[in-house]
Amino acid sequence: MNTAYALKNVNLIHGDSSRNLQKNMTILVNEQGLIQDIGRDHDLHIPSHYTTIDLSGKYVMPGLINAHVHLFADGKPFSLSVSEGLLQFAYDRILNTKFGRNVLKKRMKRNALTHSMWV
Secondary structure, three states, X not given: OOOOEXXXXXXXXXXXXXXXXXXXXXXXXXXXXXXXXXXXHHHOOXXXXXXXXXXXOOEEOOOOOOOOOOOOOOOOOOOOOOOHHHHHHHHHXXXXXXXXXXXXXXXXXXXXXXXXXXX
């Protein structure tokens, strides 16, 4: 991530019962994609190089992550329509081999690293 953002006018959900929804808040996200600061406009200094995005009417819950991922898939849409026999053949002859398991491990690792970038 190379761009820093000021997310303005967000409805901030803290995610715990001891804090209420805060309306019209600003969240500063630095160039590394990390939250730098959260507060009201008049309490924050927004650096001039930050890209401002107006999120009026939107809700933000910092720290909310996508905890549901499929490590065999990369998230790109695809369609596959094959018979169960062909799938069994592919598993027996390709995936259930030393080579196939190695390919799957590399794919799973790559997809896990990709998904963790957004956490």
